[in-house]
Amino acid sequence: MTTTHDLPELIVSLYRDSLGDNTLDADSDFFESNGDSLAAFQITAGLQDALGIEVSVALVFAYPSPTDLAAVIASDQA
Template structure:
């Protein structure tokens, strides 16, 4: 293994942002979404936020509180917060 920091090889940085963008695109059904897109502007609601966090939890194996989607509505911002939490794990 090349990383001694995280033995589960969870995506970080650009890879994590790309994952979050992918989850947003799939969940919201909008292929044009990018890392700066706003959850609310693309029709996000509470049900969609729960779907996003469930998918991220399933993929990453860490808890992602749904409140983070509302507080950090762009994929880049959400990925940054999730990455900060993963580093603490």
């Protein structure tokens, strides 16, 4: 199971895969990295597979960096 500490790393990995950019890091912005609705769906599907929870695409849009998205997901799970 992914821990809260590992969550940003998981999200960075999903961003890199979905956006096709291995240079992305925890502070990368989804929109500045040419993110679109398909990539957001791929990220949320990856989170559901890894964590077993449903994450809304709207959260990716509202919290566009892996660090911010991880914080919201972690607080929702607490």
